[in-house]
Amino acid sequence: MAFLKRSPWILHYDASSCNGCDIEVLACLTPLYDVERFGIINTGNPKHADILLITGGINAQNREVVENIYEQIPEPKVVVAVGACAATGGVFRECYNIVGGIDKVIPVDVYVPGCAARPEQIIDGVVTALSILEEKRAKMTGAARIKEDARHAEQAGEST
Amino acid sequence: MTWTWLIGAVLFLVLAPVVGGLIAGVDRKITARMQGRVGPPLLQPFYDVGKLFEKESVVVTTAQNFYVLAYLIFIALSGALFFAGGDLLLIIFAFTLAHVFLVLGAYAVHSPYSHIGAERELIQLMAYEPMIILAAVGLYMITNSFYVADIAVTTIPAILYLPGVFLGFATILTIKLRKSPFDISTSHHAHQEIVKGITTEFSGSTLAQVEIAHWYENVFLLGFVYLFFAWNPVIGIIAVVVTYLAEIFIDNVTARVRWQAALKSGWFAAVIGIVNLAILAYILGYMMTGGA
Numbered sequence: 001m002a003f004l005k006r007s008p009w010i011l012h013y014d015a016s017s018c019n020g021c022d023i024e025v026l027a028c029l030t031p032l033y034d035v036e037r038f039g040i041i042n043t044g045n046p047k048h049a050d051i052l053l054i055t056g057g058i059n060a061q062n063r064e065v066v067e068n069i070y071e072q073i074p075e076p077k078v079v080v081a082v083g084a085c086a087a088t089g090g091v092f093r094e095c096y097n098i099v100g101g102i103d104k105v106i107p108v109d110v111y112v113p114g115c116a117a118r119p120e121q122i123i124d125g126v127v128t129a130l131s132i133l134e135e136k137r138a139k140m141t142g143a144a145r146i147k148e149d150a151r152h153a154e155q156a157g158e159s160t
Numbered sequence: 161m162t163w164t165w166l167i168g169a170v171l172f173l174v175l176a177p178v179v180g181g182l183i184a185g186v187d188r189k190i191t192a193r194m195q196g197r198v199g200p201p202l203l204q205p206f207y208d209v210g211k212l213f214e215k216e217s218v219v220v221t222t223a224q225n226f227y228v229l230a231y232l233i234f235i236a237l238s239g240a241l242f243f244a245g246g247d248l249l250l251i252i253f254a255f256t257l258a259h260v261f262l263v264l265g266a267y268a269v270h271s272p273y274s275h276i277g278a279e280r281e282l283i284q285l286m287a288y289e290p291m292i293i294l295a296a297v298g299l300y301m302i303t304n305s306f307y308v309a310d311i312a313v314t315t316i317p318a319i320l321y322l323p324g325v326f327l328g329f330a331t332i333l334t335i336k337l338r339k340s341p342f343d344i345s346t347s348h349h350a351h352q353e354i355v356k357g358i359t360t361e362f363s364g365s366t367l368a369q370v371e372i373a374h375w376y377e378n379v380f381l382l383g384f385v386y387l388f389f390a391w392n393p394v395i396g397i398i399a400v401v402v403t404y405l406a407e408i409f410i411d412n413v414t415a416r417v418r419w420q421a422a423l424k425s426g427w428f429a430a431v432i433g434i435v436n437l438a439i440l441a442y443i444l445g446y447m448m449t450g451g452a
Contacts, residue, residue, distance in 0.1 A: 006201075007208045036200050039204050
């Protein structure tokens with residue numbers, strides 16, 4: 001039952017990046033790198049996504065947007081922060097409007113270093129994210145089962 | 161003999177998702193090759209649907225689940241009627257009703273993208289509906305029966321009488337398969353100007369149901385293509401394969417058009433169909449009166 005690992009759909013969001021990393025993210029879709037080999041699809045819809053690929057250091061204006069997008073992705077989900085700015089704010093760290101890293105706003109699972117991050121690194125980051133995704137799925141179904149068992153136990157308790 | 165129709169229906173209900181999923185896998189593979197890519201594994205569509213069933217359910221308006229389920233059921237029903245050899249008109253009406261449920265499902269949610277997708281789906285319905293009925297009428301004029309069971313065993317080469325109708329049907333097939341240039345309400349491609357159109361608000365198992373319904377639908381439509389070539393099963397199967405490959409090719413070489421162009425194309429296809437039928441009616445009448 002490991003379909004999730006074979007079909008990770010990605011949502012790509014530019015949280016005030018300089019566009020360098022975004023071009024590298026899109027390069028992953030080109031015939032040269034062809035991430036669809038792994039079943040990866042770059043979807044534009046958070047409700048269909050499994051992985052949030054996010055670039056840039058987040059500014060005051062798109063902070064809410066990032067939170068909103070993250071909330072809309074159904075569990076299990078992972079966040080991959082692509083590039084130096086996404087990790088720490090990078091060269092924009094000292095700017096008055098920069099929050100300074102994705103993990104200041106939403107939980108991040110994988111950090112991909114680089115300025116700009118290379119397509120190979122991004123693909124590696126996504127593949128690393130897949131195992132985390134699988135862990136989360138196992139945890140999620142486990143939690144659901146515990147909840148279900150507890151409910152059954154409760155019902156059994158009520159009936160006796 | 162009374163139960164043989166049941167075999168076709170049951171076989172369709174069981175096998176169509178498998179066949180439809182495999183067709184989708186081959187489709188993605190060929191599309192990738194046409195773009196100079198390697199492409200996903202053949203079984204990728206099954207992984208996708210399996211994955212969707214594993215995801216959390218984040219439904220805001222629960223009514224949408226009911227509508228999508230009704231969509232799936234009526235698509236499966238129209239396909240089952242088709243492979244049971246049923247009445248083509250009833251099949252087309254069940255097929256239309258299925259899409260009305262999908263549109264209602266998209267309207268049930270308060271999302272502008274979903275609503276635009278639903279509006280475009282209605283426009284698509286308007287675009288292809290005349291042609292699909294003309295196709296049924298054309299097959300009736302050739303075989304004197306609306307029943308698929310009769311049309312499928314005819315010895316008359318329907319395609320030679322109905323080339324215009326077939327051309328028109330192939331045009332609206334592009335709309336129905338959700339392929340470029342007519343993939344306006346939702347598309348297989350990653351990005352669309354309206355997020356994901358009609359399926360924007362469907363996620364998890366609901367989206368999986370839409371996907372399975374689409375597999376059923378594709379098998380049914382390819383069965384419809386076969387009817388034009390039914391006098392020779394070998395040619396029929398080759399024609400179905402060639403038609404689908406042509407659809408993949410068109411998908412890859414064209415850009416998405418605006419809804420006005422999609423509507424005009426659908427109706428232009430219907431005009432070709434009507435001209436074909438008018439000529440056919442004239443010829444058939446001429447033959448009946450013995451050239452007098």
